[in-house]
Amino acid sequence: MIYAENLRKEFTKNIKEPGLKGSFKSLFKPKKEIVVAADDISFHVPQGEILGFIGPNGAGKSTVIKMLTGILTPTSGSCRINGKIPQNDRKNYVREIGVVFGQRTQLWWDLPLLETYTVLKEIYEVEDSKFKKRMQFLNDILELQDFINSPVRTLSLGQRMRADIAASMLHSPKVLFLDEPTIGLDVVVKDNIRRAIMKINKEEKTTVILTTHDISDIELLCDRIVMIDKGKNVYDGSLRELKKNFGQMRELSFEVDPISGLDVRKFRENIDLSDEDVIIKNDQNIFTVRFNSEAMPVGDMLNYTLSAAKIKDISVKDADIEEIIRRLYKEGAGGNE
Amino acid sequence: MRRAFKIYRILVAQNLKRIMEYKADFLTGAVSFLINQAIGIAFIFIIFSQIPALAGFKLEQIVFIYGFSQVPKGLDHLLTDNLWSVGYFIIRKGDFDKYLTRPINPLFHVIAETFQVDAVGELAVGIGLIAYSAPNAGLYITPLSVTLFVLAIPFAALIYTSIKIITSAFAFWIKSSGFIIQMVYGMNEFAKYPTTIYNNAVKLFVTYIVPFAFTGYYPALYILTGENPLFNIGGVVAVSIVFFVISILIWNRGLKAYESAGS
Secondary structure (H helix, E strand, O other): OEEEEEEEEEEEEEEOOOHHHHHHHHHHOOEEEEEEEEEEEEEEEOOOOEEEEEOOOOOOHHHHHHHHOOOOOOOEEEEEEOOEOOOOOHHHHHOOEEEEEOOOOOOOOOOEHHHHHHHHHHHOOOOHHHHHHHHHHHHHHHOOOOOOOOEHHHOOHHHHHHHHHHHHHOOOOOEEEEEOOOOOOOHHHHHHHHHHHHHHHHHHOOEEEEEOOOHHHHHHHOOEEEEEEOOEEEEEEOHHHHHHHHOOEEEEEEEEOOOOOOOHHHHHHOOOOOOOOEEEEEEOOEEEEEEEOOOOOHHHHHHHHHHHOOEEEEEEEOOOHHHHHHHHHHHHOOOOO | OHHHHHHHHHHHHHHHHHHHHOHHHHHHHHHHHHHHHHHHHHHHHHHHHHOOEEOOEEHHHHHHHHHHHHHHHHHHHHHHOHHHHHHHHHOOOOOOHHHHOOOOOHHHHHHHOOOOOOHHHHHHHHHHHHHHHHHHOOOOOOHHHHHHHHHHHHHHHHHHHHHHHHHHHOHHHHOOOHHHHHHHHHHHHHHHOOHHHOOHHHHHHHHHHOOHHHHOHHHHHHHHHOOOHHHHOHHHHHHHHHHHHHHHHHHHHHHHHOOOOOO
16 A cells, blocks of 8 residues: 655755854855755555554654655655555545645635635535535534634634544545644544544545654554654554563652652662663652663552652653653664663 | 636635635725825826837837736736745745645646735726827737737736746745745836837846846837737747746756755
């Protein structure tokens, strides 16, 4: 279905010194630097799969998505989706895909939402009867009826995002690209959007590629993840496996009673963990212990902490993606940081 | 082609609906626009009343050339005004992404999105000045000459459009080209007067390099004298087609160089 082969994208960047003076200087004596936003990215997505495309900010996720959607031309390498090369056959290709960039909108800003759909209907040549059915379907899963007659500029972020997703699915695309579809949304809207994506995927066998920073999106939706960092593909496989290998880091943070206090050195000495598996930070009376729960179970760490000091408050956090990536990257690079 | 017209009609309708969504702004715009045009016309008459003749042309002929030059300019302004936004911000802000994910030609899409009602002013002024000056301008009128003259108008407008496409497409590489469009577009001032009043360098420049002379003076010269239709009218057609082809080539190269913006 989707094949990406050795995709590479370079951008030329002007290096500028800060301030107005720097701007003048670069106007006459520009310093250029080549930035590699995506480097040798290859993967394959079979039909009907939901692929989570993850990585820290600036990793090159959007750049890859933009190459796959035909917006950017790769510096080298190629991609083929449904047997079409986006850059060569753009017009026919984009009929088969839907694209949502969470940070932008493709809706007509000043007009009632419904107007956008009637225009897109013409642009994508959706027949009247199909359009009616489709609107009904999208209305059901994304609950658009409350604001379908409101001007787009008056919609809340959650409403706008649902409206944008509906717009991208109006022509029943075979592939859906969702770039951060849940960014900045509350739990209820996130849930609604996730259910919609799942439903579309189940009922229509739509292949979905989505980028996100929200680990629940991935846990609930994705069959598989591809992780990139600094433009490079660093992981391709299931989330379960990734978590098994790298996601065992937990963060325990607790507030110590200021009078009795806590001796960090002693605290550390009594934990039987290598430096790789535990990091302790101390900010006044707030201590943060980041540790590998594989090497030391969370319960043991809690027990130990409670016995070591007088604790006023305590919380345990799951590893976030950034943390997993940090570990993964360290390991991939041989821990030479 | 029929589909293109349909899409065009729909996108233009969207644009007009958008303008009318903000009624107060629309009405203020319409009023200020009328005042602007009235001042413009008054100014033209003040200037021309000081110049009874120029480069062998009498007053009515000068007014005719001036008036005619506004027609292709207005036509282009009416239809392709969104190219300015391409040069100023659509590319720079990454908003061009949208056009690339839709199954219509991006150039057509971006142009069809704006229907610039302001241009009616230029067209009205142009046609008004032609109507005022034509009876005494000594026009060379035959069925053929009128046909050729009218035929030249869309091609002359295409010269404007091509120049705007080229200069706005620069933004694909340099991100913002609004001032470049403005500088090159501003040279259309040369089209309003006989090229014989300029020195040779300027004359060659506005004929072949930035060929605005073909959007005003040359076709007007033909209907004034009946001379040299091959150059005065044929030139408009040839130059517009050559420039349009070049503009499309540059635009398409630009699409490949488009870098979007971070998101």
